[in-house]
Amino acid sequence: xxxxxEVTGLxxxxxxxxxxxxxxxxxxxxxxxGFVGPNGAGKSTTMRVILGLDSADEGTALIxxxxxxxxxxxxxxxxxxxxxxxxxxxxxxxxHLLWLAHSQGLPxxxxxxxxxAAGLATAARRKAGGFSLGMRQRLGIAAALLGDPPxxxxxxxxxxxxxxxxxxxxxxxxxxxxxxxxxLVSSHxxxxxxxxAHHLVVVGRGRVIADTSVADLIAAASxxxxxxxxxxxxxxxxxxxxxxxVVAATGPETLTVSGIGSQRVAGLLGRAEVPFSxxxxxxxxxxxxxxxxxxxxVEFPAGGAR
Amino acid sequence: xxxxxxxxxxxxxxxxxxxxFLRTLHGEWTKFRTVRGWVIGTVAAALVTVAVGLLGAAGSxxxxxxxxxxxxxxxxxxxxxxxxxxxAMTLVHRSLTGDGGITVRITSLxxxxxxxxxxxxxxxxxxxxxxxxxxxxxxxxxxxxGTKEGSAYAAVALTGGHGVRxxxxxxHDLAGTxxxxxxxxxxxxxxxxxGDTLTGYDSTDGTHWATIGTAHLAGLPATVQMGLFTTSPExxxxxxxxxxxxxxxxxxxxxxxxxxxxxxxxxGAWTGDLVGGPDRGPGAGGSDLGYKESGGTxxxxxxxxxxxxxxxxxxPGKTVETTLVxxxxxxxxxxxxxxxFVTAEYRxxxxxxxxxxxxxxxxxxxxxxxxxxxxxxxxxxxxxAVAVPLVEAVEKSKHFPMYxxxxxxxVRIVVGTAALFAVTAVLALALGTVLRRSAGAxxxxxxxxxxxxxxxxxxxxxxxxxxxxxxxxxxxxxxxxQSVHQYAQxxxxxxxxxxxxxxxxxxGFSVFCGYxxxAVAAAAVLLRxxxx
Numbered sequence: 001x002x003x004x005x006e007v008t009g010l011x012x013x014x015x016x017x018x019x020x021x022x023x024x025x026x027x028x029x030x031x032x033x034g035f036v037g038p039n040g041a042g043k044s045t046t047m048r049v050i051l052g053l054d055s056a057d058e059g060t061a062l063i064x065x066x067x068x069x070x071x072x073x074x075x076x077x078x079x080x081x082x083x084x085x086x087x088x089x090x091x092x093x094x095x096h097l098l099w100l101a102h103s104q105g106l107p108x109x110x111x112x113x114x115x116x117a118a119g120l121a122t123a124a125r126r127k128a129g130g131f132s133l134g135m136r137q138r139l140g141i142a143a144a145l146l147g148d149p150p151x152x153x154x155x156x157x158x159x160x161x162x163x164x165x166x167x168x169x170x171x172x173x174x175x176x177x178x179x180x181x182x183x184l185v186s187s188h189x190x191x192x193x194x195x196x197a198h199h200l201v202v203v204g205r206g207r208v209i210a211d212t213s214v215a216d217l218i219a220a221a222s223x224x225x226x227x228x229x230x231x232x233x234x235x236x237x238x239x240x241x242x243x244x245x246v247v248a249a250t251g252p253e254t255l256t257v258s259g260i261g262s263q264r265v266a267g268l269l270g271r272a273e274v275p276f277s278x279x280x281x282x283x284x285x286x287x288x289x290x291x292x293x294x295x296x297x298v299e300f301p302a303g304g305a306r
Numbered sequence: 307x308x309x310x311x312x313x314x315x316x317x318x319x320x321x322x323x324x325x326x327f328l329r330t331l332h333g334e335w336t337k338f339r340t341v342r343g344w345v346i347g348t349v350a351a352a353l354v355t356v357a358v359g360l361l362g363a364a365g366s367x368x369x370x371x372x373x374x375x376x377x378x379x380x381x382x383x384x385x386x387x388x389x390x391x392x393x394a395m396t397l398v399h400r401s402l403t404g405d406g407g408i409t410v411r412i413t414s415l416x417x418x419x420x421x422x423x424x425x426x427x428x429x430x431x432x433x434x435x436x437x438x439x440x441x442x443x444x445x446x447x448x449x450x451x452g453t454k455e456g457s458a459y460a461a462v463a464l465t466g467g468h469g470v471r472x473x474x475x476x477x478h479d480l481a482g483t484x485x486x487x488x489x490x491x492x493x494x495x496x497x498x499x500x501g502d503t504l505t506g507y508d509s510t511d512g513t514h515w516a517t518i519g520t521a522h523l524a525g526l527p528a529t530v531q532m533g534l535f536t537t538s539p540e541x542x543x544x545x546x547x548x549x550x551x552x553x554x555x556x557x558x559x560x561x562x563x564x565x566x567x568x569x570x571x572x573x574g575a576w577t578g579d580l581v582g583g584p585d586r587g588p589g590a591g592g593s594d595l596g597y598k599e600s601g602g603t604x605x606x607x608x609x610x611x612x613x614x615x616x617x618x619x620x621x622p623g624k625t626v627e628t629t630l631v632x633x634x635x636x637x638x639x640x641x642x643x644x645x646x647f648v649t650a651e652y653r654x655x656x657x658x659x660x661x662x663x664x665x666x667x668x669x670x671x672x673x674x675x676x677x678x679x680x681x682x683x684x685x686x687x688x689x690x691a692v693a694v695p696l697v698e699a700v701e702k703s704k705h706f707p708m709y710x711x712x713x714x715x716x717v718r719i720v721v722g723t724a725a726l727f728a729v730t731a732v733l734a735l736a737l738g739t740v741l742r743r744s745a746g747a748x749x750x751x752x753x754x755x756x757x758x759x760x761x762x763x764x765x766x767x768x769x770x771x772x773x774x775x776x777x778x779x780x781x782x783x784x785x786x787x788q789s790v791h792q793y794a795q796x797x798x799x800x801x802x803x804x805x806x807x808x809x810x811x812x813x814g815f816s817v818f819c820g821y822x823x824x825a826v827a828a829a830a831v832l833l834r835x836x837x838x
Contacts, residue, residue, distance in 0.1 A: 029316060048658070053838040054838070069666070074663065074665055082658055082659075085654065085655065088341055088650055090342065091341050095341075096340075099337040102332040102333045150315060179316050180315050180316035180317075
């Protein structure tokens with residue numbers, strides 16, 4: 001089976017609200033695809049539809065060309081982590097993995113392997129009800145890895161993890177992608193994916209806003225803006241504005257210039273003998289790019305009327 | 307392609323083999339056994355079943371007082387089929403060796419009974435007894451394996467209210483010519499023996515005979531007793547008020563026979579016996595029970611019954627199902643666990659994990675039902691197999707008479723109780739799947755099973771509504787624990803409160819299975835249709 005997730009034209013309504021409004025994207029093997037968007041953008045619903053848990057009103061979600069319900073021993077095709085809290089509190093971590101293994105015809109030995117891989121060896125026989133959220137995430141990862149699947153789907157796996165756990169999770173996801181697996185990871189915080197994802201599917205209001213590589217997204221958000229550092233801020237603003245540039249003061253000694261390139265800025269300032277210490281193309285953060293994209297798609301913007 | 311994608315998709319080295327129901331089942335079984343509370347709860351369900359039965363037995367007491375000084379010792383008389391029987395009559399007999407027969411004419415049958423049950427049977431006329439026949443007063447001819455109580459027999463008799471009947475070995479009853487007898491319209495009765503086969507006939511003119519039926523009394527010895535008998539059972543009054551009750555009193559009957567004709571190798575002289583006496587009848591002095599012979603006319607006065615002994619309210623005897631009163635409590639525990647087996651998943655969102663592991667939802671429901679059904683069956687089987695002999699032993703140690711039941715009935719009751727546990731668990735699981743909430747599902751199970759059972763069996767409602775409840779509601783299932791039998795030829799108050807369900811054991815259980823099947827079907831449809 002080819003390890004590809006193809007989501008095509010998914011639509012789903014919950015009463016008057018369109019949770020999914022033509023969601024379309026593809027997750028390819030060998031890289032981490034970040035699935036980002038504000039809360040309520042339809043990330044979890046899309047994942048539930050992919051996993052055959054929710055049915056879409058329209059559209060298809062295929063894994064290697066098959067609907068999830070058509071998969072046999074599905075955990076060997078797709079590993080998923082939707083809700084780390086989905087545990088019977090009185091069952092031990094090992095018990096949880098054991099019933100999953102048995103349901104797939106996997107031996108108990110495989111449980112021990114994933115327990116070790118998730119760093120749960122010392123806690124495996126404890127009741128899952130006593131686990132911290134971070135440990136539950138590790139248990140969820142162990143469950144997702146149980147069938148050694150070529151496709152992984154994880155909903156907010158960084159939630160509740162301590163910094164050490166986040167570093168571990170990033171390393172794990174990268175190595176899984178490096179092995180040639182397709183990895184889809186959702187987050188409502190772009191910063192979590194900044195140094196993790198190779199590719200991004202940005203969603204808002206049930207549809208895809210951007211489907212691009214991380215580098216392209218940042219380049220697009222950066223535009224042709226130039227960042228300038230100067231002690232003579234007022235002088236510089238006058239000179240550049242006369243040349244037709246749009247200038248914005250972003251700090252006591254920094255300006256952002258758009259409309260003209262960095263070479264032209266340097267030339268103008270040199271001719272006018274305005275001193276400057278630094279000049280360069282503006283590089284947007286992923287966070288900025290994301291904010292830009294999702295400005296219109298945020299369901300409940302901060303400060304907005306609820 | 308953008309980004310740092312590598313070209314080779316991942317291939318697992320793992321071979322998982324074929325998918326199937328057994329894997330889902332294995333997963334669900336592991337799921338069940340890895341929650342200690344459920345395993346402990348299952349053991350508790352068995353223990354509580356036994357404990358409540360023992361508690362009932364330990365709390366019971368029986369005290370006997372009477373003219374003889376109050377011994378409660380009760381030795382049950384059992385018939386050829388192993389069930390408890392009554393065998394009390396006035397019998398006039400001779401021996402018969404080999405094949406033969408008896409023919410008589412019966413010219414009168416009259417009875418007396420004591421309304422309110424106050425008079426002594428043997429006290430004679432004028433001491434509170436009034437004239438009247440009981441419906442199952444019997445007078446006729448009989449072939450019997452000796453005069454010991456409970457021995458095999460076949461008889462053709464005229465009854466007080468059901469015409470001529472052929473009855474044999476206590477539990478069998480065949481209808482002959484209907485109608486009553488009088489001096490102007492006598493009745494002829496005939497019973498013939500050929501080996502093990504006895505054939506009954508009746509006639510209204512002594513010329514034209516009608517065959518009533520035949521009985522095969524296996525193992526009947528060559529020499530048997532053949533003759534005339536008369537007996538008359540207690541009369542029964544059933545009041546139909548709330549928590550209706552019945553009471554009754556003794557009766558006796560006198561019948562006159564003539565034209566007695568015997569066939570075959572008969573021996574000995576005519577001998578009169580009060581079978582089942584003397585404790586069944588009055589004391590020797592002043593008794594008018596017995597027989598007189600004058601000019602070929604035999605007049606027999608008898609009291610008692612030749613019929614199965616049926617337990618009922620007010621009788622001190624305990625039936626085997628009373629040892630299983632605790633099944634109730636056990637069922638509730640099982641229902642709670644079975645409900646939790648699915649509702650706990652909904653509560654935590656674990657159902658999504660389950661359905662990603664096994665996307666075929668009907669298969670998941672079937673696997674869950676198989677697990678809780680099998681676990682509950684084993685629980686019910688262990689509980690009933692322990693409770694029945696243990697509680698019986700306690701009751702016996704307290705001198706409670708136990709109604710004997712054939713072994714096959716005991717097995718049916720124990721296995722039936724196990725099946726009751728299993729189907730209750732499946733029903734609870736299905737309701738839990740439909741409602742997705744423990745409280746609602748458990749409440750529904752209790753309302754569906756326990757409420758009608760209590761209303762009907764604890765005699766809260768009168769007999770009529772009780773019968774409907776135990777026929778139509780899931781409480782019909784408790785019929786599977788019924789050891790008692792309803793006999794048309796014995797008049798007692800056959801109500802659910804007395805342990806008599808309107809449906810046969812497996813028919814009642816099927817009603818319950820119908821409910822469970824409907825719930826499972828609804829659960830399967832909703833589980834498939836709804837988002838998880």
